[in-house]
Amino acid sequence: MTNEFMFSRRGFLAAFGSAVAYGATAGGVAKRRDGEILIAHCTDPQFGLGPPRAGKLMTEEGYAHDLNRCLSAIEIINALDPDLVCITGDMTQSGMDVARDWPRLLKMYHPPVVVAPGNHDVGNRVTAAAVKRFQAVFGYDYTAVTVKGWRVISANSLYWWPNKEEALCAAHEKWFADELAGAKARGEKVIVATHVPPFVKDPDEADSHDNQPLAGRRARLDACLAAGAKFYLAGHTHRYAERMYGSLPILNAETTSVTGGGRPLGFRLLRIQPDGSYTYDFVRVDQGPAVPKQKFGIMSFNIRHGQGMDGQVDLERTAAAIKREKPRFAGLSEVARRTKRTGGVNQAKTLATLTGMHSTFGRAIDLQGGQYGVALLSLDKPFGSRQVPLPGKEPRTLLLVEFPDCVVGVTHLSVSAPEERRESVDLIKAAIAGEKKPVFLMGDWNARPNSDVLTAMRSFLTVVSDETGRTFHGRKVDGPAAEQEYCIDYIAIDSAHAPKWRVSSRKTVPDVITSDHKPIVAVIESADARR
Ligand SMILES: [Fe+2]
Numbered sequence: 001m002t003n004e005f006m007f008s009r010r011g012f013l014a015a016f017g018s019a020v021a022y023g024a025t026a027g028g029v030a031k032r033r034d035g036e037i038l039i040a041h042c043t044d045p046q047f048g049l050g051p052p053r054a055g056k057l058m059t060e061e062g063y064a065h066d067l068n069r070c071l072s073a074i075e076i077i078n079a080l081d082p083d084l085v086c087i088t089g090d091m092t093q094s095g096m097d098v099a100r101d102w103p104r105l106l107k108m109y110h111p112p113v114v115v116a117p118g119n120h121d122v123g124n125r126v127t128a129a130a131v132k133r134f135q136a137v138f139g140y141d142y143t144a145v146t147v148k149g150w151r152v153i154s155a156n157s158l159y160w161w162p163n164k165e166e167a168l169c170a171a172h173e174k175w176f177a178d179e180l181a182g183a184k185a186r187g188e189k190v191i192v193a194t195h196v197p198p199f200v201k202d203p204d205e206a207d208s209h210d211n212q213p214l215a216g217r218r219a220r221l222d223a224c225l226a227a228g229a230k231f232y233l234a235g236h237t238h239r240y241a242e243r244m245y246g247s248l249p250i251l252n253a254e255t256t257s258v259t260g261g262g263r264p265l266g267f268r269l270l271r272i273q274p275d276g277s278y279t280y281d282f283v284r285v286d287q288g289p290a291v292p293k294q295k296f297g298i299m300s301f302n303i304r305h306g307q308g309m310d311g312q313v314d315l316e317r318t319a320a321a322i323k324r325e326k327p328r329f330a331g332l333s334e335v336a337r338r339t340k341r342t343g344g345v346n347q348a349k350t351l352a353t354l355t356g357m358h359s360t361f362g363r364a365i366d367l368q369g370g371q372y373g374v375a376l377l378s379l380d381k382p383f384g385s386r387q388v389p390l391p392g393k394e395p396r397t398l399l400l401v402e403f404p405d406c407v408v409g410v411t412h413l414s415v416s417a418p419e420e421r422r423e424s425v426d427l428i429k430a431a432i433a434g435e436k437k438p439v440f441l442m443g444d445w446n447a448r449p450n451s452d453v454l455t456a457m458r459s460f461l462t463v464v465s466d467e468t469g470r471t472f473h474g475r476k477v478d479g480p481a482a483e484q485e486y487c488i489d490y491i492a493i494d495s496a497h498a499p500k501w502r503v504s505s506r507k508t509v510p511d512v513i514t515s516d517h518k519p520i521v522a523v524i525e526s527a528d529a530r531r
Pocket of ligand 1: 090118119120195236237
């Protein structure tokens with residue numbers, strides 16, 4: 001491999017990576033030659049390390065940054081379609097309490113994934129309890145897989161740092177030796193992967209936080225060479241590095257959290273030919289903003305399936321009413337999906353197209369050959385969603401949509417009976433209990449500010465929308481003001497997170513044409529954004 005070749009490939013892949021991130025198709029870029037193996041080497045995704053840290057061990061904003069970059073990496077990896085993804089540790093910044101998103105992420109990779117634990121995952125001095133917590137999330141702390149005749153041995157290098165778990169270390173040492181011997185006996189080519197690299201520059205360098213202890217270092221590397229190991233993949237140092245131990249290249253990839261040396265964020269693609277020659281190319285994933293905006297608008301709007309007060313169903317008018325307020329999230333009630341009365345249109349999707357946002361639909365009931373319910377429009381692409389069925393003569397639903405930095409809920413509570421609304425409140429409370437991210441909840445709750453339902457909602461939510469505005473109007477075009485106009489639409493933040501947010505502005509939009517409800521908007525700002 002020449003540097004020149006590597007440089008040109010690096011530029012190509014960087015461009016390709018960003019193209020994929022913005023939705024272009026792969027177009028066969030990662031096609032393999034016969035016998036070639038492609039491994040995506042990612043390291044130190046370290047959720048919680050990323051900027052902005054403000055001198056703290058980890059911040060929720062840093063977590064969202066790292067999670068966003070990891071999601072971009074997954075998208076690009078899936079398009080590149082490597083044979084294996086090898087993540088060499090530090091999945092988290094501060095242990096398994098912040099590993100909450102990893103089980104779901106692991107399912108998002110199309111290729112098989114092997115993971116080695118890092119010191120941030122299981123501690124600088126590994127303990128049985130920390131290993132157990134790691135195993136509960138990832139299924140193992142050391143493992144080996146065979147891909148296209150290559151044996152990839154992913155070890156737990158923290159057993160090689162000083163610790164008191166003698167029995168665990170002995171079992172791991174035996175497994176490692178057996179794996180090397182077994183691969184050699186089977187004629188498999190070997191790749192070893194660990195979090196902590198054997199050494200940074202010199203095989204005999206003094207012990208440090210950046211290497212494996214001298215005692216045992218050369219013996220282990222010699223054992224790798226004796227077994228015919230061809231590559232050693234590592235992480236931990238947050239720096240790109242390639243160095244040799246005899247014929248064994250030791251390769252450190254860049255990270256998707258924080259990379260030293262002024263290098264951009266990304267991962268490496270190791271492409272190995274049948275003759276053992278290889279390229280080790282950088283794939284950049286730091287295109288576009290990763291830190292979600294900390295000041296943004298939230299809109300709640302009962303759109304009455306797009307039917308305005310002139311009787312016309314006009315989604316372009318509905319979309320214009322949403323776009324005018326430029327919200328990051330718009331929670332919509334009374335949304336039809338492919339019902340007869342709305343011409344078979346998927347209203348959430350159509351509104352998403354018209355507003356340039358992403359849509360998530362939450363079905364409450366089947367109606368006229370289609371469905372009817374709520375929807376969330378969002379500027380950001382959702383990370384996941386779930387629904388909780390709510391009671392009602394006409395059944396209702398709570399739609400919860402997850403983003404890296406928050407959870408956004410939309411619900412349209414029953415109009416028929418107060419008991420059904422009260423019961424719904426308990427179900428909503430249970431659904432968001434224990435959520436670590438801020439929860440923004442909105443919708444047409446069919447209850448007035450001084451009602452029992454709102455009192456119950458206030459036991460766990462802080463309303464941030466305008467409660468003086470008469471959100472339901474029911475006015476005919478050019479007709480007199482309706483007799484009954486009152487506030488029944490709300491935007492709220494879960495009370496545990498509410499103190500971290502300030503309401504910059506709130507309003508009831510004086511639009512009495514687009515629907516029988518007026519849109520409401522709250523612009524909120526996090527404490528971190530004001531620092
Ligand atoms: Fe580390």
